[in-house]
Amino acid sequence: MNTALILAGGLDPRFHMDIPKQFVNVNNKPVIIYTLEIFQNHPDIDEIIVTCLDGWQEMVRVYGKQFNITKLKEIIPGGKDAQESTYHGLQLLKDRMGAGDIVVVHDAIRPMVSEELITDSIKVCRKKGMGVAATYIMDTIMHSPDGKEGYQSINRYEIMKVQTPQAFDFAYIWEKHNEAVGKNCLGAWDNSSMLTNLGEKVSFSAGSDLNLKINRTEDVEMFKALYRMKHQEENERKER
Numbered sequence: 001m002n003t004a005l006i007l008a009g010g011l012d013p014r015f016h017m018d019i020p021k022q023f024v025n026v027n028n029k030p031v032i033i034y035t036l037e038i039f040q041n042h043p044d045i046d047e048i049i050v051t052c053l054d055g056w057q058e059m060v061r062v063y064g065k066q067f068n069i070t071k072l073k074e075i076i077p078g079g080k081d082a083q084e085s086t087y088h089g090l091q092l093l094k095d096r097m098g099a100g101d102i103v104v105v106h107d108a109i110r111p112m113v114s115e116e117l118i119t120d121s122i123k124v125c126r127k128k129g130m131g132v133a134a135t136y137i138m139d140t141i142m143h144s145p146d147g148k149e150g151y152q153s154i155n156r157y158e159i160m161k162v163q164t165p166q167a168f169d170f171a172y173i174w175e176k177h178n179e180a181v182g183k184n185c186l187g188a189w190d191n192s193s194m195l196t197n198l199g200e201k202v203s204f205s206a207g208s209d210l211n212l213k214i215n216r217t218e219d220v221e222m223f224k225a226l227y228r229m230k231h232q233e234e235n236e237r238k239e240r
């Protein structure tokens with residue numbers, strides 16, 4: 001069984017619109033639905049669980065129905081951060097999933113994720129127990145605690161940009177979440193960070209710069225442009 005766990009529990013202070021970023025409408029469809037459609041259409045995904053911001057569950061349910069997200073099985077409350085939201089999802093799944101089952105964690109605000117990235121994270125997970133999407137960095141990276149002055153350039157050839165999807169063997173990630181709770185190692189902003197906080201190594205799968213994360217208001221415009229480009233290419237391919 002492969003379950004997609006979509007994290008939609010966050011309220012981001014960097015996003016200056018009156019609607020949380022995961023629920024913003026683009027062409028009469030909320031961002032989260034674009035993301036859910038990709039998992040709905042993926043042949044290796046059996047079901048979808050959403051961890052959701054308080055007060056928005058009904059909206060996800062209604063739009064899920066309208067856009068025929070038939071794999072959407074549960075909408076549950078999110079937590080304070082990605083670690084806690086994931087834990088809520090794993091608690092729901094613990095009685096029916098175990099070793100060999102895969103949970104694919106993904107941010108609701110990454111609506112440009114491709115079928116290929118999901119496939120690769122599952123493939124690497126089957127081999128190594130986890131497949132965490134990551135990609136290389138092309139820019140210069142500097143250490144700067146205040147964002148005003150930089151004082152150390154970091155070797156970008158030793159750094160990876162981590163994204164979602166992040167696929168994990170269920171038994172492994174359930175054990176690690178419980179270990180983190182036992183050690184009071186809480187508050188990680190994603191599962192890969194929780195694992196490295198516990199001293200674990202993270203296995204990477206394919207990532208992409210097109211796998212946009214909507215954080216700032218201008219990222220919505222970027223999403224519109226990328227989405228238009230993707231569909232234009234698909235239509236051109238169909239016409240050939």
Ligand SMILES: C[C@](O)(CO)[C@H](O)COP(=O)(O)O
Pocket residue numbers: 010082107162163164189190191213215
């Ligand atoms: C999980 C993640 O997408 C990896 O890059 C990222 O940490 C999510 O960050 P956000 O600030 O919760 O959007």
